Amino acid sequence: MIREQMKIAKLYDLTHTLAADYLAQYEFPWDALQGISDFLIQLGSSLDENGYEKRGENVWVHKTAKVAPTAFLNGPVIVCRDAEVxxxxxxxxxALIGEGAVVGNSTELKNVILFDKVQVPHYNYVGDSILGFKAHMGAGSITSNVKSDKLLVNIHAADGEIETGRKKVGALIGDNVEVGCGSILNPGTVIGRWSNIYPLSSVRGCVDPDSIYKRQGEVVAKTV
Structure with missing residues (x-):
């Protein structure tokens, strides 16, 4: 994947998130990770009180959303219309949990934007990441957001390395991506729209849009 394909405009349809104006300020998604907390606090204070109720310090939940009594929400958090926690x-x-999104049993979120209809439904960890419209992570799949050597994360574009300047970068996942069960998305992974990741994969680097990732070095273009 070349860096041009990693731009926010290439990965995401911004009509499917309350973070549209925020993300539109940036060219690349990893640059937006630093300001998510401040953005959510500002956005939350402007939400319609007829639609959202405040359930704690900087925690806003839409009145149509379903939040289990055993779930733990630490602000700033916004849970949008018809979402399920x-x-x-x-x-x-x-964490911004988009409209109709599902956050499942024992799933952990930290510093993330989940677009509308995202599903992280079974034992997932998603940290320092952005997941596009209708992206789905299979059971037990996780985003790894810190390198084992603790060095800053670089993005491995086909046309050169990109320095993020950040120690923590998880995965930047485009719209309609399917991640198979038990997969690990290593720090700084970027996955283009409409791609599929085989179960039990360890993804390192970037995956072109409309691709099928079978294993490292074996990525094929979709034919349909």
């Missing part, structure tokens, strides 16, 4: 979900903070 299931049993024992752990929202550590700085």
């Amino acid at each position: 299931r049993h024992c979900a752990f929202i550590r903070g700085s």
